[in-house]
Amino acid sequence: MSPDNFVEISGLQFGYGRRSILKGLDLRVPRGQVVSIMGGSGCGKTTLLRLIGGALRPSQGSVVVDGESVGALGRDGLYRLRRKMGMLFQFGALFTDLSVFDNVAFPMRERTALPEPIVRDLVLMKLHAVGLRGAAKLMPAELSGGMARRVALARAVALDPELIMYDEPFTGLDPISLAVISNLIRTLNDALGATSIVVTHDVRESMKILDYCYLMAEGQIVAQGTPAEMLASDKPYARQFFRGEIDGAVPFHYPGADYRTELRLGNRDR
Amino acid sequence: MIDKGWLTVGGIGRWAIDTFLRLGFAARFLGLTLLNSGVCLRRPRLVVREVYFSGVLSLVIILVSGLFVGMVLGLQGYQTLKTYGSESALGVLVALSLLRELGPVITALLFASRAGSAVTAEIGLMKATEQLRAMEMMAVDPIARVVAPRFWAGVISTPLLTAMFTAMGIYGGYLVGVVLLGVDEGSFWSQMQNSVDFREDVVNGLLKSLAFGFAISWIAVFEGYDAPPTAEGVSGATTRTVVTSALTILFLDYILTSLMFRGL
Ligand SMILES: Nc1ncnc2c1ncn2[C@@H]1O[C@H](COP(=O)(O)OP(=O)(O)O)[C@@H](O)[C@H]1O
Ligand SMILES: [Mg+2]
Numbered sequence: 001m002s003p004d005n006f007v008e009i010s011g012l013q014f015g016y017g018r019r020s021i022l023k024g025l026d027l028r029v030p031r032g033q034v035v036s037i038m039g040g041s042g043c044g045k046t047t048l049l050r051l052i053g054g055a056l057r058p059s060q061g062s063v064v065v066d067g068e069s070v071g072a073l074g075r076d077g078l079y080r081l082r083r084k085m086g087m088l089f090q091f092g093a094l095f096t097d098l099s100v101f102d103n104v105a106f107p108m109r110e111r112t113a114l115p116e117p118i119v120r121d122l123v124l125m126k127l128h129a130v131g132l133r134g135a136a137k138l139m140p141a142e143l144s145g146g147m148a149r150r151v152a153l154a155r156a157v158a159l160d161p162e163l164i165m166y167d168e169p170f171t172g173l174d175p176i177s178l179a180v181i182s183n184l185i186r187t188l189n190d191a192l193g194a195t196s197i198v199v200t201h202d203v204r205e206s207m208k209i210l211d212y213c214y215l216m217a218e219g220q221i222v223a224q225g226t227p228a229e230m231l232a233s234d235k236p237y238a239r240q241f242f243r244g245e246i247d248g249a250v251p252f253h254y255p256g257a258d259y260r261t262e263l264r265l266g267n268r269d270r
Numbered sequence: 271m272i273d274k275g276w277l278t279v280g281g282i283g284r285w286a287i288d289t290f291l292r293l294g295f296a297a298r299f300l301g302l303t304l305l306n307s308g309v310c311l312r313r314p315r316l317v318v319r320e321v322y323f324s325g326v327l328s329l330v331i332i333l334v335s336g337l338f339v340g341m342v343l344g345l346q347g348y349q350t351l352k353t354y355g356s357e358s359a360l361g362v363l364v365a366l367s368l369l370r371e372l373g374p375v376i377t378a379l380l381f382a383s384r385a386g387s388a389v390t391a392e393i394g395l396m397k398a399t400e401q402l403r404a405m406e407m408m409a410v411d412p413i414a415r416v417v418a419p420r421f422w423a424g425v426i427s428t429p430l431l432t433a434m435f436t437a438m439g440i441y442g443g444y445l446v447g448v449v450l451l452g453v454d455e456g457s458f459w460s461q462m463q464n465s466v467d468f469r470e471d472v473v474n475g476l477l478k479s480l481a482f483g484f485a486i487s488w489i490a491v492f493e494g495y496d497a498p499p500t501a502e503g504v505s506g507a508t509t510r511t512v513v514t515s516a517l518t519i520l521f522l523d524y525i526l527t528s529l530m531f532r533g534l
Contacts, residue, residue, distance in 0.1 A: 053407050082409040093400040097392075110410045 003067070006031045006163055006195040007052060011061035013219075014044075014051060021047050023219035024061065034189050034196040036206050038241065039216030045199040046090075048216075049165050052197070053085060054078045066162065083111065086156035087165045091172075092148040094140040100127070100151050101136040107158045126154040129191075130184060146177025150184070157188055163195050164188070170202040178202070182209050203242055207231070215241055296492045303421050303491065306414035310422050316415075320423030324385040328431055331380055336435035339376060340442025343367055347443070348451050357453050361462035364443030369466065369475040370531070373436035375523050378482035381428055382515035386490035389420050390511040393494025394504035402495075417495060421487045428483025429476050436475070474530045481526060485518045 002008070007029040014022040021044040029035045037045055050056045051063055054070045063070040068081055094103050104123045108114055114122070127133040130150040140148060149169060156164060166185060170178050186209040189196045200206045207213075207227040215223040215230070215238055223230065223238040231242055256262070310317045347363040393416060396402050402412040440462075447453040466472070490511050497507035 055403065055406060079409040082407060085407065087404070087407045089400045089404055091399065093404040095401055095404075096395070096399070107408045107410070110408065110415070 013060035033211040086161035092152035316419040336438030340439030344443035344446030358457035361458035368439040374479040389490040390494040394497035398499040424487030432479035
């Protein structure tokens with residue numbers, strides 16, 4: 001384990017019940033960088049984030065975050081470690097019964113003993129950073145998708161985390177909101193001196209802000225490199241993923257009986 | 271045929287195992303909730319807020335239902351008592367029926383369908399929209415922060431609402447019996463005062479409603495927390511809260527009545 005890496009994962013295996021999802025995955029996230037994890041839907045990206053956050057435990061291999069092995073931590077250790085993390089969920093996961101202001105204040109009020117005037121100033125600063133100070137009094141239901149994502153981002157960085165994880169932050173956003181969020185990811189990371197992991201399928205937008213990129217398939221990392229290297233890569237998965245080819249290493253057809261055999265059998269029955 | 275019969279036995283077996291597993295989960299969940307209830311003492315505001323919501327949701331329906339139930343009791347009681355020439359006992363009949371049975375049971379049924387289902391839906395939706403996971407990732411325990419305050423709010427609200435239901439019911443009985451049908455006002459109240467025993471009737475009724483509140487709240491928070499994180503999952507859980515609560519209330523009522531009023 002090198003101290004230069006904030007997250008280090010080796011030989012990670014995990015499955016839900018008997019269905020194995022991650023099959024020996026290795027991955028390193030150096031301190032201060034913005035690293036993305038890409039891969040098709042259902043390949044286990046969210047699962048991987050939950051393993052890093054300690055919400056799930058590895059069945060084999062290790063997940064080390066800031067020098068601590070996540071799988072070996074008890075509840076208290078885990079909660080202590082999570083204080084260093086912020087996470088942006090796929091659709092924001094704002095608390096629907098709290099206003100924008102109270103959502104951002106939530107982690108401060110729950111986890112620190114800061115007096116209310118300081119909480120207020122901090123919240124306004126965080127909201128200002130995502131450009132939504134004026135929306136502090138709105139309820140989550142009154143926000144557009146992009147605004148909700150920005151509020152959730154302000155909440156995720158409320159306590160200046162050392163590691164920020166983003167689960168598909170670009171899903172369902174219009175091009176403008178998308179560019180806004182992707183810029184925020186980079187600026188917040190650099191301003192806070194944090195490390196970021198961005199899970200996404202959005203090749204084009206995320207490539208602009210990334211330092212390094214991992215491509216997942218079949219429970220493993222199948223390609224990695226800087227954005228430029230990935231776009232130029234000739235590995236079959238990378239080629240298919242980054243150029244949007246329909247058939248390739250990931251087959252278009254879900255595995256099944258042979259097409260012709262199946263059709264002919266259908267005819268004979270009639 | 272044999273094959274089918276075997277399958278049915280297997281089906282019943284699986285159903286029984288599933289039910290017991292779920293009961294086990296529910297018991298463990300209740301244990302966790304109780305263990306994590308310290309927050310409610312340290313920050314009573316969290317509970318007060320939920321009592322307020324449950325109360326606002328249920329108050330109107332409780333008061334109106336209480337009034338009508340009392341009025342019907344007054345009417346029916348009057349008809350029956352008149353045949354024996356003892357209309358003056360109407361106050362006793364109305365008060366005892368409400369304090370011992372109708373107050374706790376009907377309030378609990380109404381509370382389960384109004385506030386219990388709302389709690390299930392709210393927690394289920396918070397789960398489906400990842401709010402609970404987000405909380406966990408902020409190192410805040412959702413059982414302590416979300417579940418425990420709602421649980422205790424339900425336990426506290428039910429006896430309070432029962433008291434209001436019963437008071438409205440007695441007033442309804444008074445309206446119909448005394449004001450409408452002309453039962454003597456003095457004997458209506460004085461017989462009630464003489465025959466209603468504080469410990470035997472009032473306290474037992476409130477204990478019943480406390481037990482119902484505990485059961486409803488347990489069912490409501492568990493169903494919400496256990497709901498599959500989809501739209502169908504949440505709506506199914508909401509329905510289950512109402513049905514399971516109703517059955518539990520009526521069953522518990524029989525058990526408690528047989529324990530409390532054995533000597534009567
Ligand atoms: N709680 C769960 N129980 C069982 N299977 C799950 C659960 N969560 C996810 N899965 C399955 O694991 C696979 C990976 O899920 P996920 O990590 O959410 O994928 P991704 O985020 O890459 O789209 C999916 O096929 C999904 O159906
Ligand atoms: Mg996902």
